[in-house]
Amino acid sequence: MAPQGWNLTGGSAQQAGRRASAGAAQQPLPWDTLEAANRAHPSSRMGRVPSRAGARASGAGGAASGPASSAVPAGVPENAVTVTQALEFADSALKGIPMLTVLGEVSGFRGPNARSGHCYFQIKDDSSAVDCIVWRGTYAKRTFDLRDGLQVLLTGQFNLYKPTGKMSFVARSIAPVGEGLLRQQVAALAEKLRREGLMDEARKRRIPVFCTRVAVVTSLSGAVINDVKRTLARRNPLVEIVCVGAKVQGEGAPEELIAALGRAAALKPDCILLVRGGGSFEDLMTFNDEALVRAVASCPVPVVTGIGHEPDTSICDMVSDRRASTPTAAAESVAPALQELIDVLNQREQRLGHAFSAQTEQASTQLATSSDRLARAMTTYVAHARLALDAAAARPCLASPFAMVERRRAELAQTEERLARAATQMVERPHADLARLAERLAQSTTGLGSKQHALGLAATQLKAVGTRLLAKPQAELARAAASLDALSPLKVLGRGYAIAYGPEGVRTSAASFTPGDNLRVRLADGEVGATVTAVTPNPADAR
Amino acid sequence: MAQEAKPVAELTYKEASTELEQIIRALESGDMELEASLESYTRGVELLKSLRERLTTAEQKVSVLLADVDGSTQLVPGEPADTTDALNL
Structure with missing residues (x-):
């Protein structure tokens, strides 16, 4: 913008004028007191009109000239008028000019005066310039912001500030034209779309941190596409670029861009870069086109814009999912730099190593624990088993297996002894008994002599009787036996x-x-x- | 890895990168069988190596989307960026 502004300004005289007016604005407010001054010196009309010669003389003599001087120097022609009178003429002449509507470019605009709120600047065209005043009230009713280089239509009248003889144009209304008008329209459109919610942060989509495939919608003939390619080639060559060409300014550009956006979106890239290099406000107007703005807002793929340079903002920028200040910045924003990826990989390598060694350490710790537990358990088990075994081994049957036999043997010996004793007793006692009986028998036989004699007697008798009794049967028997023998x-x-x-x-x-x-x-x-x-x-x- | 892992060479950079991150997280979570963790680690190292190679040998791929008169589109290879530091005036 600036160079263009300078071109319009033209020669150095213009610049000087701009500087001069800027300087004037800083002086103690000559214009502020303009109306007051008119009121403060009503007597000026009544003062004597000094002659031109007097003016010359006073100039040469260094004497003060002014309404106060009553003496008319000699040689002053009758038709000479004072400065005040001259300015009166001029002023009335200026007042005779009807209300004008002036087309001019704003220059030396410094905003409203801090104290008064009025604005002082110049309006100019290629060859002329005039001071301009916008009163505070008028300035408050403006529909757009004034700034240097802006083409405006000012409607108002000339005014003469008599204390300095300075002529100004006092604007009663201001209207934009050209770029100013465009800006106003753009602002109105932006406001309308904002109210529709197209610029809501909530509807903006997240751009992937690392877009691996990116469609670039821009002019394929400009330097921008190469900037984008080069930026990404240096930053991250892994990003695949699909170039989608379209006219970016002039007649039919919005339509081409809309079509290109559609084609690009059909490829389903990770995001679309809608970019354009710097240009004049008019050049960038394409990106304020309502249809294009709506196409950007409704694009199925996230859109990153990088239109113009840093201060330029188009409505496309406002509705896009991410706004970068330049095409290069837009390209840089879609993928991390290679070094970042390398850093990430380095980090991951460390994490991978740590995580894995942690795993193995954990496993080996578990293993060690298990091994300890196993060893302890085994030791305990063996100890128990040993105790049990020792207890078993300590049992008498195993400790001295012959003890049992010995015991039995002892028992047997005892029994044997008892048996022997019993046998002896069994034999000895009858002996003793017998001896005792023999003794008793011997004692008991003392009375047997008589009984023996009687018994001998009885026996003799019995024998005799018996012989007698048997004699007859004996004889019969002998006979029978002889008979039997014969037969x-x-x-x-x-x-x-x-x-x-x-x-x-x-x-x-x-x-x-x-x-x-x-x-x-x-x-x-x-x-x-x-x-x-x-x-x-x-x-x-x-x- | 439950499903059969794709050969590393067939993965895109992003897929490989994502898988690597998942592997590391799984390993970091610490509840993995030792055999599985060894397998994961091996895969992770393989991915890491492949990713590094890709970064060092990466070449820009550029194509141009051309619109035909009949409205169809055609994707043709384009010129990659000239990154030589020579002054192009």
């Missing part, structure tokens, strides 16, 4: 007869035998065993 078969056998016995008893028939049969043969003094060799029945007996 005995044995007597027959004595004569050479034999008796044959089969298994069933006596056999009387030869026919009852068959050769091979066994038989017994009773003889007088014994028996013989025989086997039948032949059977020969008597012919007389055969029938």
Whole structure:
């Protein structure tokens, strides 16, 4: 903006004028007292009109000239007028000029005066400039901000400040034209869209910290696209760039940009960079186009804007998801620098190492603990087992296995001894008893002599009786025995007869035998065993 | 890693980076089987190596989206940025 401003200003004289007016504004407020001055010197019209020669003389002589001087120097023509009168003429002439509407560029604008609130500046065109005053009340009713370089339409009248003879244009109303008008319209549009909520922070989407694919919507012929590429190539070459070309200024630019945004969004990149290099306010007007602004706001992919340079703000910037001050800044904002990624990787490497060694340490600690516990448990178990074993081993049956036998042996010996004693007693006691009995028997036989004699007697008697009684039966028995003896078969056998016995008893028939049969043969003094060799029945007996 | 892990080379930088972060967090949480943690660690180291390589060998990829007359679009390879420090006047 500035260079353009300077171009418009043109020559150095203009600059000088600007400086002069700036200086004047700092002087003790000549204009503020303008109206007061008019009132303060009403007598000036009544004063003598000094002659031109007088003026010259007073100038040469150094004498003070003014309404107070009553003496009219010699040689002053009658038609000469005083400065005041001259200014009166001028003033009335200026007042005769009707209300004017002047087109000019604001210059030397320094804002309203701190004390009075009035504004003093200049308006100019290519070849002329005039001081301008905007009273506080008028300034308060303005619809846009005044600043240097702004084209404005001022409606008002000229005014002459007599104490300094300075002429000013007093503006009763101000209206913007050109860029000023545009700015006003832009501001109105921005306000409208703000009220619609298009600029709400809440509707702005988060841009990924690391966009790996980025669509760049801008002119492909300008330096901007290369700036973006170069910025990202240096900062982070991992970011893939898709260039989507569109006209960025002039007729049809908004439509091309809208179409390009649509095509870019269709690729579903991580974000869209809507960028444009610096330019005049008019150049950047494209990005204040309502349709484009709405397209940016409704773009399905987050949009990062970088339009113009630092102070420039377009409505696209206001509705975008992130606003960067320049295309380069926009490019830098979509991905971390390579070094940051390296730092992150370094950090992660450390974390990975720590985490893993922590894991293994934890595991090995657990293992050590388990090992300790195992060892303790095992020791305890073994100790218990040993105690049990020791207890078992200490049991007498195992400690001295022969003790049991010995005990039994001792018991047996004892029993044996008792047995022996018992046996001895058993033998000795009857002996003793017998001895005692023999003794008692011997003592008891003393009265037996008489009884023995009686008994001998009785025995003799009994013998005699017995012999008597037996004599007859004895004789009968002898007779019977002789008879029996005569009849005995044995007597027959004595004569050479034999008796044959089969298994069933006596056999009387030869026919009852068959050769091979066994038989017994009773003889007088014994028996013989025989086997039948032949059977020969008597012919007389055969029938 | 529950699902079958993709070969590291097939992952994009961001995917690999995300997986690495997840692995580290899982390891840092400390409730992982030792075998699993060893596996994760190995994978993590592999990812880390691949990511580093990519950073050192990264080359800018630029394409241009062209609009045809019929309204269709076409993506063609574009010139990467000239990053030589020579003064381009």
